[in-house]
Amino acid sequence: MNTVLRTLRGLFHPGLLTVEFLAGRRQPYLSPIKVYFACAAIFFLAAPLAGFTLPSLIANDTSGELLRLVTARAAARGLDAAVLSQRFDLRLPSVYTLALGSGVLVIALLLQLFRRHVPFGAHVVFALHYFGMCIW
């Protein structure tokens, strides 16, 4: 538990976890991939409070496209709107976390362009910590 708290606290010191990891001081902290998934877990808990629910997303979509997609999907699957909404809200955070995870590679590739002499793995470590914070 101390490791988790120390790691989460470390996230509020930008770049600290990356520096510590690359310097070999890895024991006191969660590994970068675990940091990303720990942040994702917090996002899962906070998502409904933050309005990441289907009714909220539909209400904020001024184009009306989402409502059209949802209506079409509900009709195609023969699902009641309430059931579809419930399933959507349960699944969205995990799909979003995976989709955002692709950003880790994008940022790591960008850093690789700027700093070619640094191993790619170091950039991935930085990007995992950075995107962990971004999820919040």
Add this chain to the structure above:
Amino acid sequence: MTAAAGASRRLGVPDEAAAGAAIAVLVPYAFIALRRAYPQSMPGILLKSAAMIVLTLAVNRVADAIAIRLTLATL
């Protein structure tokens, strides 16, 4: 970004203001993180920070759209 999006939806703040708040947090965070992890000249860090923020916002927007469509498709 979740906190900013949540605040905008809960408090009825315009999306642009929420995006501005997210950027206001992300810019110094990215700058300090880069300065600590990749020590180098100030212009170099500023350039990287700017590129990272632009990419982060783009990735977030794309991830948002993909996640919604993918979630619907898998229901």
